[in-house]
Amino acid sequence: MRSYRTTRRAVGLLAAAVLGTGLLSACASDDDDGGSDTDSGDGGGGKTTITMGLFGTFGFKEAGLYKEYEKLNPDIKIKEDVIERNENYYPALLNHLTSNSGLADVQAVEVANIAEVVDTQADRFMDLGKVEGVSEDAFLDWKWQQATADDGKTIGLGTDVGPMAICYRKDHFEEAGLPTDREEVAKLWEGDWEKFLDAGRDFKENGPEGVAWVDSADAVYDGAIASSEGKYYNEDGDVIYKESPDVAAAWDIAAAAAEEKLTGNLQQFTKQWDQAMSNGDFATISCPAWMLGYIQEKGGSKSEGKWDVARSPMPGNWGGSFLGVPESGDNKDEAAKLVAWLTAPEQQAKLFAERGNFPSAPPAYDMDAVKTATNPYFGDAPIGELFSASAQEIPVQTIGPKDQIIDQNIGNGLQLIEQGKEDPDGAWDEAVNAADNALDQ
Amino acid sequence: MTQTGTPVDAPPSAEGGAAPKRAAPDDRRQKWRSRRYRWDAKFSPYAFISPFFLFFGAFGLFPLLYTAWASLHRVELTAPTDMEWAGLHNYTRLLEDDFFWNSLWVTFTLAVLSTVPQLLMAMGLAHLLNYKMRAASLFRVAMLAPYATSVAAATLVFAMLYGRDYGMINWFFGLFGVDEIDWKSGSWTSKLAISTIVIWRWTGYNTLIYLAAMQAVPQDLYESASLDGASRWKQFRYVTIPSLRPTILFTVVVSTIGSVQLFGEPLLFEEGAGASGGADHQFQTLGLYLYEQGWRNLHLGRAAAIAWVMFLILVVIGIVFGLISRRLRKS
Numbered sequence: 001m002r003s004y005r006t007t008r009r010a011v012g013l014l015a016a017a018v019l020g021t022g023l024l025s026a027c028a029s030d031d032d033d034g035g036s037d038t039d040s041g042d043g044g045g046g047k048t049t050i051t052m053g054l055f056g057t058f059g060f061k062e063a064g065l066y067k068e069y070e071k072l073n074p075d076i077k078i079k080e081d082v083i084e085r086n087e088n089y090y091p092a093l094l095n096h097l098t099s100n101s102g103l104a105d106v107q108a109v110e111v112a113n114i115a116e117v118v119d120t121q122a123d124r125f126m127d128l129g130k131v132e133g134v135s136e137d138a139f140l141d142w143k144w145q146q147a148t149a150d151d152g153k154t155i156g157l158g159t160d161v162g163p164m165a166i167c168y169r170k171d172h173f174e175e176a177g178l179p180t181d182r183e184e185v186a187k188l189w190e191g192d193w194e195k196f197l198d199a200g201r202d203f204k205e206n207g208p209e210g211v212a213w214v215d216s217a218d219a220v221y222d223g224a225i226a227s228s229e230g231k232y233y234n235e236d237g238d239v240i241y242k243e244s245p246d247v248a249a250a251w252d253i254a255a256a257a258a259e260e261k262l263t264g265n266l267q268q269f270t271k272q273w274d275q276a277m278s279n280g281d282f283a284t285i286s287c288p289a290w291m292l293g294y295i296q297e298k299g300g301s302k303s304e305g306k307w308d309v310a311r312s313p314m315p316g317n318w319g320g321s322f323l324g325v326p327e328s329g330d331n332k333d334e335a336a337k338l339v340a341w342l343t344a345p346e347q348q349a350k351l352f353a354e355r356g357n358f359p360s361a362p363p364a365y366d367m368d369a370v371k372t373a374t375n376p377y378f379g380d381a382p383i384g385e386l387f388s389a390s391a392q393e394i395p396v397q398t399i400g401p402k403d404q405i406i407d408q409n410i411g412n413g414l415q416l417i418e419q420g421k422e423d424p425d426g427a428w429d430e431a432v433n434a435a436d437n438a439l440d441q
Numbered sequence: 442m443t444q445t446g447t448p449v450d451a452p453p454s455a456e457g458g459a460a461p462k463r464a465a466p467d468d469r470r471q472k473w474r475s476r477r478y479r480w481d482a483k484f485s486p487y488a489f490i491s492p493f494f495l496f497f498g499a500f501g502l503f504p505l506l507y508t509a510w511a512s513l514h515r516v517e518l519t520a521p522t523d524m525e526w527a528g529l530h531n532y533t534r535l536l537e538d539d540f541f542w543n544s545l546w547v548t549f550t551l552a553v554l555s556t557v558p559q560l561l562m563a564m565g566l567a568h569l570l571n572y573k574m575r576a577a578s579l580f581r582v583a584m585l586a587p588y589a590t591s592v593a594a595a596t597l598v599f600a601m602l603y604g605r606d607y608g609m610i611n612w613f614f615g616l617f618g619v620d621e622i623d624w625k626s627g628s629w630t631s632k633l634a635i636s637t638i639v640i641w642r643w644t645g646y647n648t649l650i651y652l653a654a655m656q657a658v659p660q661d662l663y664e665s666a667s668l669d670g671a672s673r674w675k676q677f678r679y680v681t682i683p684s685l686r687p688t689i690l691f692t693v694v695v696s697t698i699g700s701v702q703l704f705g706e707p708l709l710f711e712e713g714a715g716a717s718g719g720a721d722h723q724f725q726t727l728g729l730y731l732y733e734q735g736w737r738n739l740h741l742g743r744a745a746a747i748a749w750v751m752f753l754i755l756v757v758i759g760i761v762f763g764l765i766s767r768r769l770r771k772s
Contacts (some may be wrong), residue, residue, distance in 0.1 A: 413722035
């Protein structure tokens with residue numbers, strides 16, 4: 001009887017403890033900038049607080065850049081406000097911009113949305129091109145142009161870019177009789193996405209059972225379209241995705257991969273995908289620089305030493321972001337200074353060394369932190385060299401305001417093939433239907 | 442409040458001996474006071490309930506009307522103040538919009554799949570809980586636990602359970618040699634999966650409502666029924682159910698409204714799908730389609746029209762149920 005009582009009490013205590021820690025940690029994640037203890041707003045002895053509105057993980061804080069800036073500028077305090085997914089962040093940002101309230105001093109914009117922001121919200125942002133210490137030459141030309149309006153106003157400075165590579169599992173390659181050395185692997189598919197599929201066919205034949213060649217058809221498509229010059233808009237800003245030969249070519253490659261079941265029928269950035277990644281259920285994945293960190297995080301120690309990274313069939317860019325300063329902010333001049341500092345080559349190089357976000361500023365490529373960087377998780381691959389080479393060959397792509405929407409609907413179409421619901425032609429029609437419906441105002 | 446007299450007015454005897462010339466102002470004051478009293482009695486209740494109506498006006502009525510106004514325009518989230526008159530275009534286009542009809546169908550099937558089993562199970566559980574048993578209140582509280590869980594938390598857990606490769610449900614079926622089911626991509630499997638989330642969350646809530654109604658059924662009805670030799674089932678069928686009719690109607694109305702507005706579960710069921718409701722829009726409800734048009738595709742005018750159609754659907758449902766309940770009362 002007594003022992004029963006004690007267990008019951010123990011269970012109760014345990015439950016309380018678990019709940020308590022849950023509560024505590026919830027509070028902690030809300031506000032855990034340990035160091036300074038000045039109160040919010042601009043209390044604390046005339047300090048200016050700059051707020052950063054971000055999505056996902058930019059890694060500024062994790063790489064210690066805020067602390068460093070605060071040390072350099074004792075009057076400044078930096079706070080960040082992060083929404084995890086850009087798809088939720090972006091509508092809120094538009095809402096705040098158009099109603100001119102609730103904006104942070106600095107707002108991040110994803111490359112998929114930058115054209116729309118430049119088109120429709122340019123007058124609500126400061127011209128960062130005119131801020132002291134900002135030099136156009138320090139940025140990749142196309143990155144600079146993407147955030148610059150026709151009248152020459154630059155509303156955002158590039159943080160990172162996503163030069164592409166292919167990550168692959170050495171253990172699966174070995175089992176399938178494919179080379180494992182990254183130079184030889186790169187030669188397998190050099191210059192042609194079709195060769196990438198050929199290697200996949202070979203892998204399907206000889207590789208381990210239950211392991212897909214690549215995670216998803218959508219990722220193959222993203223890789224292929226990233227390396228082409230044309231995308232969904234022409235130079236005049238008309239939507240041409242239906243006629244674009246580049247889109248058709250990328251679609252055909254991805255659709256073939258889906259139809260021949262070379263893909264794992266997974267959707268990126270879902271739990272299922274994470275699980276498949278950590279269990280090694282696919283052999284390759286399109287790998288922009290920022291993906292390495294993701295793979296490492298999800299793979300953990302279980303997959304350590306199994307991954308490597310090789311050049312992609314063709315160089316391309318996938319992802320990357322910008323930082324802009326809304327015109328209406330109270331601290332816009334201080335905020336602009338901070339953005340200029342954060343996106344300067346030195347800081348971008350530091351961020352790469354710490355977090356793997358690849359710099360959009362070429363002067364950083366010659367700095368040691370980038371040039372000689374290797375990644376132990378990926379078999380000491382010389383990632384600095386690899387991605388620098390890729391970044392400098394990225395084609396200048398014409399981007400448009402609705403790239404993201406078209407992209408999503410094409411991705412949905414490819415999934416229909418993977419799920420066996422449509423053949424490639426039917427899936428294309430479905431994708432076009434959905435995209436047109438989404439574009440129509 | 443204001444009618445409590447001031448000391449000056451207190452002695453009524455003063456009136457008798459007062460000079461006639463003082464009568465006029467006194468009279469006026471008297472009048473004024475009684476008028477104030479009347480106003481007070483008349484308007485104070487309105488003042489007391491006004492906060493609700495002010496809030497309702499600001500956060501209920503105004504958005505409703507503004508949405509109606511927006512639905513007659515071409516408006517984008519990128520410039521919500523630039524409205525271009527579009528007449529009824531946003532409504533007429535819905536008639537030819539396959540995605541709209543699809544979402545209407547999805548909403549309807551999900552409503553049936555979730556409401557019917559949910560209410561039947563709730564009825565059965567309420568009947569069981571109505572028996573005398575030990576720890577009855579424990580069971581009743583337990584019933585309500587799912588209702589107290591957040592939609593997001595419940596959906597995320599269910600989404601893991603229904604995972605294709607590593608989900609627990611497929612693992613369980615795998616024990617019996619059933620192949621992996623791709624719950625989320627299948628048209629019916631995804632709907633079944635989502636309806637289980639709804640059923641899980643709301644069954645307990647309805648159970649308690651039924652239980653409360655059952656306890657209000659007079660005991661002597663059961664006694665006389667059992668004297669007449671009616672079995673437990675017959676008692677349930679001929680005593681309990683008829684007495685519960687208004688309650689049943691109430692729960693049907695509430696769950697129907699809930700299913701027309703179904704949103705959180707299908708939105709979070711597959712993280713990657715966003716508001717599309719799967720690659721084939723297989724679980725895109727009206728709420729999700731509205732959200733996709735407004736907050737993903739940024740077409741506020743189109744989204745507003747969908748919102749109003751949803752509102753009208755609810756009004757129609759309300760009228761239908763109103764008629765039914767009137768019929769029931771008459772019979």
